[in-house]
Amino acid sequence: MKPPFDLKLSIIGLALWLTACATNPVTGSPNFVTMTESQEIGLGRQYDAEVRKQYHVYDSPELQEYVNQVGQKLAHNSHRPNISYHFTVLDSTEVNAFALPGGYIYITRGLITYLNSEAELGAVLGHETGHVTARHSVQQISAATATNIVVQITSVFVPGMNTAAGSSLTNLLGNALLSGYGREHELQADHLGAEYLARTGYDPQAMVQVLIVLKNQELFDAEIAKQEGREPRAYHGLFATHPDNDTRLKQVVGEAQSIARPNSVENREAFLQHIKGITFGESADQGTIRKGKFYHSELGLTLQFPEGWHIHNLADRVQAQSPTNDAGIELRVANKATGSPEDYLRKMKWFSFGENIESLSINGLPAATTETTSQGKPVKITVIYLNNKAFLIVGSAASRAVFDRYHDNINATTTSFHPITDAERKLAKPLMIRIITAKQGVTYAELARSSPLGKNAESYLRLINAQYPSGEPAQGQELKIVE
Ligand SMILES: [Zn+2]
Numbered sequence: 001m002k003p004p005f006d007l008k009l010s011i012i013g014l015a016l017w018l019t020a021c022a023t024n025p026v027t028g029s030p031n032f033v034t035m036t037e038s039q040e041i042g043l044g045r046q047y048d049a050e051v052r053k054q055y056h057v058y059d060s061p062e063l064q065e066y067v068n069q070v071g072q073k074l075a076h077n078s079h080r081p082n083i084s085y086h087f088t089v090l091d092s093t094e095v096n097a098f099a100l101p102g103g104y105i106y107i108t109r110g111l112i113t114y115l116n117s118e119a120e121l122g123a124v125l126g127h128e129t130g131h132v133t134a135r136h137s138v139q140q141i142s143a144a145t146a147t148n149i150v151v152q153i154t155s156v157f158v159p160g161m162n163t164a165a166g167s168s169l170t171n172l173l174g175n176a177l178l179s180g181y182g183r184e185h186e187l188q189a190d191h192l193g194a195e196y197l198a199r200t201g202y203d204p205q206a207m208v209q210v211l212i213v214l215k216n217q218e219l220f221d222a223e224i225a226k227q228e229g230r231e232p233r234a235y236h237g238l239f240a241t242h243p244d245n246d247t248r249l250k251q252v253v254g255e256a257q258s259i260a261r262p263n264s265v266e267n268r269e270a271f272l273q274h275i276k277g278i279t280f281g282e283s284a285d286q287g288t289i290r291k292g293k294f295y296h297s298e299l300g301l302t303l304q305f306p307e308g309w310h311i312h313n314l315a316d317r318v319q320a321q322s323p324t325n326d327a328g329i330e331l332r333v334a335n336k337a338t339g340s341p342e343d344y345l346r347k348m349k350w351f352s353f354g355e356n357i358e359s360l361s362i363n364g365l366p367a368a369t370t371e372t373t374s375q376g377k378p379v380k381i382t383v384i385y386l387n388n389k390a391f392l393i394v395g396s397a398a399s400r401a402v403f404d405r406y407h408d409n410i411n412a413t414t415t416s417f418h419p420i421t422d423a424e425r426k427l428a429k430p431l432m433i434r435i436i437t438a439k440q441g442v443t444y445a446e447l448a449r450s451s452p453l454g455k456n457a458e459s460y461l462r463l464i465n466a467q468y469p470s471g472e473p474a475q476g477q478e479l480k481i482v483e
Helices: 037-054 061-076 117-133 137-142 143-149 169-174 184-201 208-227 247-257 268-273 341-346 400-416 422-427 444-449 456-464
Strands: 021-025 030-033 085-092 097-101 104-108 287-288 293-296 301-304 308-313 317-321 327-336 358-362 366-374 377-386 389-397 429-436 478-482
Touching: 021 308, 037 097, 061 184, 061 268, 061 341, 097 117, 117 268, 137 184, 143 389, 184 208, 184 247, 184 389, 208 293, 208 444, 208 456, 247 317, 268 478, 293 422, 293 456, 301 400, 327 400, 327 444, 341 366, 341 377, 366 429, 377 400, 389 400, 456 478
Parallel strands: 085 104
Antiparallel strands: 021 030, 097 104, 287 293, 293 301, 308 317, 317 327, 327 389, 358 366, 366 377, 377 389, 429 478
16 A cells, blocks of 8 residues: 555456457467557556556565566567567555566565465466467457547445446456466466466466466365455466366466476476565565554554455555445555545535535544545545644445445544554564475374464465465474465
8 A cells, every 4th residue: 555646457358359350379360469569568568557557566576586587587488489578566465467568577485475386376377378379359449449449437335436346457457367368367377377388397286376376365265254254366267176187277388398398497496596585474564464454664554454354465555345246445545644534525526515524533543534425325534634744534335325335434434543652563564485394203183282373273384385275294394384
């Protein structure tokens, strides 16, 4: 989270308006696409700028260089070696990777922490390179979108405030790794990725291992969802079966295996050495979420969101959505605090507040609040001044009845805003990955007892070491732990 920017982004339409003909780099056969290569690269560059606004780039030149080196080797062995590829690690806790048209490829540090070898990193980058070489996204962009990059934000919160929860790039691309392009394109990207791994000297089996990593995330989320009494997130819904049992996946990886070098490598040690020290969970400038509570040391604040709500910590705001997605509460750093909080609200011109602005003090901080409607939807907006900054808390709901139901939740979150205490600052400290060598007989339960990861520590430790749901460390095994 950082001070706001103007988020303007267009939506990659899913409609297929096929108007021109070109040759597909992978199949070599004519393929209907709307764009020339230079248009494709231009579009990638444009979206890249949006990605860099929405996400922070992870601040480790060494890790960026390592990931880029692995990616460039694969791209060099791909069907489109002649365009420039850009591999970037994003400072996000999401477990994700995605590709933009024209060779812009991203992997989150959230995903990197769950990988266990350079070959697995290569599998992710190779899969995304496959989307680029087969021009999947290009095929999905409509002629209208390609020639006329329209700004179109459908807000589920408050229009005019650049709230983009419904269509932000995060949501737009959030599921791209597995669901963004549909099953056929995904399988083709797995196939191409495995082939690029084989041609680069990595073991193509790493593609299956990566899909197991993602499948385990899904299984783990189902476990957590049960604990929290919510629906599991269907974010890798493409695999009804476990990747181990997926016959088509086995077939495409098998084909890559047949061209693999006899001395293909995984480079597990090198990978672990490069990722030690990487942040696990939220980083300092993003703030930390623990048990629905948001802590931000740099901004000096704490806020408690309602229990069971789904919290997204985005680059410029924190959003919480009700379990049934019909209400939201959002926190953002608005601007410099000028004038009184009441004046501040009055100046937010896109609302017609009338005179019902109430001045108040929230935990000793000057504040003002109002309830209004925006496009027929009820909204409660509160501005709170802290350290010369104005913070906005916006609660909204799909209808009046829903708003009334969540009114107490919205009020409780709003009035929980307070300057961060010293004790909370300690809780807000970011965690990092360390590498240890497993002693004889050590168990994940034992490691979990001294872990800061809370009640699910044992599962997290198994997940990051690819031993979920019931594996145990072997003596001498290099293990990732979180400190
Ligand atoms: Zn994909």
